[in-house]
Amino acid sequence: MATPEAVSSTPPQTDAPLKRELGLYASFAVAFGFVSIATGIFTTYGAVLNSSGPRGIWAWPIAVIGQTMVALIFGALAARIPISGYAYQWVSRLANPLLGWLTGWISFAFLVVVVVAVDYTIAATILPELFGYAPTPANCWVITAVVMLLQAVLVALSTNVTNRVNEVAVTVQIVGMVGITVLLFVVGAVIGRLDFTHLFETAPVAEVSYWDFGGLSNAGPFPLAFLLGAFTIVGFESAANLAEETKNPERVIPRAMVQAVVALGVLGMLFLVAVTALADNTVELAKSATPVATVITSVLGPVVGKILLVLIVVSIFSCGLVITLSGTRLVWAMSRDERFPAWQLLRKVSRNRHTPVAATIGYFVVTQAILAIFSGTSDALFVLFSAATLLPAIIYAGTVLLYIVKRKSLPASKGFTLGRWEIPVLVLASIWLIYELLIFRDASFEQPRLYVGIMLVVGIGYLVYLVATRGRKGLSMPDMQDVDRAFDDNTISK
Structure with a gap:
């Protein structure tokens, strides 16, 4: 591999340039919208109650710290290599093009499954609760497909409009979540229902062996609680995937x-404390299909309960919209480098809309196929969410390992560095990611592991084809010389 000073990193020319339109709040909204605590907590709180009991919410702040460390490392890399494709670009340029391609493919596998997981929640749990009908595999399939179509159309039409919609949705989510959290504490205190002893109960999970790490094929009750944070606090790196459309x-x-990540962590913990402290009977609450809505309805009344459900729909739509935006940019970035199936078509950018329309259509077609595969299973949501938690953990672990190995050879950054905090951040991030990955040894994650395995086999098969037809030299990536100078030329419009 060439030294960092050797080769220019100018991205290849495409039919039309992307436009730098996103400022700080838009970038924050992309990261916040993907993570979406309203979506993550609403959909996984019930699973935590059943696997870990109310006490499981204390895994949340630990997960927040761990993911913050990962976000800091991603920030250091994004400041040095601000190119669409994030981890795919970083690993390709700093380590090895073959490993970079696999990282990009795993990221793609994550982005096509997580959007299905998120949008399927609207059809499987929220709309049935909101309108009082029974969900079936058929109506869940149709509703999810329509939601995903709307998101793809928005992304294809305009990045600016997509981000305006997302900014409004994120603002509504922040205001709504803060308002509901405050109301829960105030009303709960007034009616004397706040019971903070619930925060330390384990029922319906037994107290015995609660803290055990588990065996070779099973995780203990408390370790499983980390999945609440591990699923919810992912996707913040989507902001880095829009680097070529972001100012500075x-x-x-x-x-x-x-x-x-920090804002989501603090607000999410307060919300979890409020909901858990207001639970009348945690054993009965664990039986509810929508335990968060059940608590809020019982405390604030059915009208506020319905408003919460509408807020969750807005949050989930925003989350799916950002995932679609990020997924299409990854497909486009890999196609621009001539490394994705059908790259000749998918690399094109609309001259009128300045969006990768073809990549958006390609991404949408794959997500529809994923939906068709999973929608017929009885535990579709669990499998989808588990796969969408395992895949980013793999991506994060690989990227952190890359940073550890290459940190001494990284070019200086003019934007953001870890400085003297680098070693502590790396140590904490590594411990967190190893612990998180070990949770997935549990037998209940057999199907998600199967999905990951199948996608890896497909990806490796295509990579073998690329190497066979081009040779390793045909897959070489430009190393980092001066990214700032590369992005000052006319290949990317300001």
Whole structure:
């Protein structure tokens, strides 16, 4: 591999340039919208009650710290290599093009499954609760497909409009979540229902062996609780995937990612404490299909309960919209480098809309196929969410390992560095990611592991084809010489 000073990193020319339109709040909204605590907590709180009991919410702050460390490392890389494709670009240029391609493919596998997981929640749990009908595999399939179509159309039409919609949705989510959290504490105190002893109960899970790490094929009750944070606090790196459409990305993107994770962590913990402290009977609450809505309805009344459900729909739509935006940019970035199936078509950018329309259509077609595969299973949501938690953990672990190995050879950054905190951040991030990955040894994650395995086999098969037809030299990536200078030329419009 060439030294960092050797080769220019100018991205290849495409039919039309992307436009730098995103400022700090837009970048923050992308990171916040993908993570979406309203979506993550609403959909996984019930699973935590059943696997870990109310006490499981204390895994949340630990997960927040761990993911903040990961966000800091991603920020340091994004400041040095502000190119669409994030981890795919970083690993390709700093380590090995073959490993970079696999990282990009795993990221793609994550982005096509997580959007299905998120949007399927609207059809499977929220709309049935909101309108009082029974969900079936057929109506869940149709509703999810329509939601995903609307998101793809928005992304294809205009990045600016997509981000305006997302900014409004994120603002509504922040205001709504803060308002509901405050109301829960105030009303709960007034009616004397707040019971903070619930925060330390384990029922319906037994107290015996609660803290055990588990065996070779099973995780203990408390370790399973980390999945609440591990699923919810992912996707903050989507801001880095829009680097070529962000103003001053070296400074804006790291700040946006870290701010999003911290804000989500604090607000999410307060909301979890409020909901858990207001639970009448945690054993009965664990039986509810929508335990968060059940608590809020019982405390604030059915009208506020319905408003919460509408807020969750808005949050989930925003989350799916940002995932679609990020997924299409990854497909486009890999196609621009001539490394994705059908790259000749998918690399094109609309001259009128300045969006990768073809990549958006390609991404949408794959997500529809994923939906068709999973929608017929009885535990579709669990499988989808588990796969969408395992895949980013793999991506994060690989990227952190890359940073550890290459940190001494990284070119200096003008935007963001870890400075003297680098070693502590790396140690904490590594411990967190190893612990998180070990949770997935549990037998209940057999199907998600199967999905990951199948996608890896497909990806490796295509990579073998690329190497066979082009040779390793045909897959070489430009190393980092001077990203700032590369992005000052006319290949990317300001």
